[in-house]
Amino acid sequence: MQAEIITIGDEILIGQIVDTNSAFIGQLLNLNGISVKQISSVSDNREHIIKALDEAKERADIILITGGLGPTKDDITKKTLCEYFNTTMRFDETAYQDVVNLFAQYGKTVTPINRLQAEVPAICEVIRNYNGTAPCMWFDVDGKVYISMPGVPYEMKALMKNQIIPKLKSRFKFPFIYHKTVLTQGIGESALSELISDWEDSLGSVNIKLAYLPAPGMVRLRLSTKGENETVLHSNVESKIEKLKTIISQYIYGYEIFGVENETLEQTVGKLLREKNKTVSTAESCTGGYISHLITKVPGSSEYYIGSVISYSYEIKETELGVSKDILDTQGAVSQPVVEQMARAIRKKYNTDYSISASGIAGPSGGTKDKPVGTVWVALATPDKVISEKFQFGNHRERNIQKTANAALNMLRKELEG
């Protein structure tokens, strides 16, 4: 079973945005046993969209289209699909009520232009978009399925995960595919690959494919397998993961089973704090609020997260976190005693069980010979001790911030897991 993805929008062709939608859709389809034959990005142009549809249907049975569904004049996908399938427009009452409800949430009333968004080609089935005003449309024509989705990533993602994939699975028969991802932190891709080289070689005998998915400061290892017997697939993967744990247990912070569990490091930390009924605070310098942001992105984090002092200046480190001027002057803000004082101080001040702190040189400037850009100290204070660790990251400011936050959260995770 082959699929094709068509993304519509001039903003992709002029390089104003990177097409991340296609990668998301491609990954999700593949994880569900559907191969992607081609991805095409075309302009908001009638003839061009029609040509792309003609070419795609020669190669594939499932054609997924994103973009060009907005209420504005440059969006012509819906009109073009109507013409392509030689049908007329009808007004869809459910789609209209979804628009009305969405506007009501924002305390607004529907404008005539938004009312038009509830018009859809007569032959399509509307798939309700709970996160936006453009309905998703499903066409089943001559044995082939065409799905037109909005290009806004979070609308498209919710549609794909919750509605399109289940519907495709009931429309077509796909093989079983099982993926489980091992989440690691604290070891680089190449060091990891050397460490697990023999284990990796052993995967072929049970038809498991391994993919390395690196992110700043983390590597996710995805094990994928495909076949007719679901139970066998699960047990093959689980037994390989048990073996992997004997090699790299200290780096593993969690697992993702595709479509079942999806755990970020901050979610793991949140779950552990909640289970143990403990609280945490943070004192951030170089991360500038990013650690707190990750923690508070998790719904319900107010149960265990109390707050933070972001001390971007020397003065705030002194006045709010009691870091001694002497140490700042002699050792600098990026030093072991400073992060340890920060962690100790915020834990006491905000009266939490744990606290984490970070100070470093995120870059691009501010580096010295002794402390080049990417030098970072992270500390953790617990009810009975303070521990700290030095990291040497790279030159890229945003990645340094992300890596520092992940290192800090992982330090807390390891402590909580004992």
Added chain:
Amino acid sequence: MQAEIITIGDEILIGQIVDTNSAFIGQLLNLNGISVKQISSVSDNREHIIKALDEAKERADIILITGGLGPTKDDITKKTLCEYFNTTMRFDETAYQDVVNLFAQYGKTVTPINRLQAEVPAICEVIRNYNGTAPCMWFDVDGKVYISMPGVPYEMKALMKNQIIPKLKSRFKFPFIYHKTVLTQGIGESALSELISDWEDSLGSVNIKLAYLPAPGMVRLRLSTKGENETVLHSNVESKIEKLKTIISQYIYGYEIFGVENETLEQTVGKLLREKNKTVSTAESCTGGYISHLITKVPGSSEYYIGSVISYSYEIKETELGVSKDILDTQGAVSQPVVEQMARAIRKKYNTDYSISASGIAGPSGGTKDKPVGTVWVALATPDKVISEKFQFGNHRERNIQKTANAALNMLRKELEG
């Protein structure tokens, strides 16, 4: 003059990597007056590559290909191009010396497999790749140009900027293309489109195309035009933007000139603070550090950003920001007096010129009938006043956090711009 981009590689189709190469190439071509008609991502498969080339040459005069040039068996682009142009392989001495030199840099000698990388189709012109072992190949056949580049982003980028673009400019004559993007905050896409409908209709007469590019809490309006006279293009766009300012000036926070300036809201705020030699602090509740994170993502932000108190609990609001218990009990943490007290307190405590604060119900839980999820108060304290505003966002926690942060930054931006 039209170009097409073909990216070759299974890793794109399974969504393991996001195709950032196409956006880079598209942007660079557009800046130089070359429109991109289509971007196609295809698999490492002979027939599929040939089909993609056939389709692309029907639409375009310049075909840029990336990927599939590695030394391993799954990389078949070169062999396929050789077959496509009905030619044979020749050994290119210059390309070979480049491989030898590159290996010498790393203290290695060339392996037989890498020697093969210096073999190229006889009719191509080699464009030297100074950053990798796969030479870039330029084919000029029947008036059309085909360029095959390695897929490694930094190799491709250097080739495009330093060699391909100059060579294309000497081979073809291109029109001028001019894009300018107006960055707006605080108004939704459909409301905006109604407000500027007449203005939008007037763009056609000077051959300007308009695109709406929505992001959480923001809409970017891109004006694009093409022609022979660069000065006329600029003045047409500028005069339309002047008219637009008379309609929606309160929502505009900045501009992007394609490839020249690329300014985020936090960069605009940073630039303004630096110009005025002013400082800012933040007091965050529902945004949990995200406002601080945005501010400190900008290199050099330590010049104007002092720090933050993230008060995720009532206690911290009281003890660290002096919010009165009475008001918290009677009006709740998400209320005008609370955000105003937060802003006033942090400005004084951290001794800054400005401060911004936010308190809201990010969701998914915590909403009440009076204050549903998405209710947010934002305040700004300046040397002579405190102002505040209430917002009603949606149900999505992460987007509520992003929208709140953008609203707060925009409030500061408007104040700084007077």
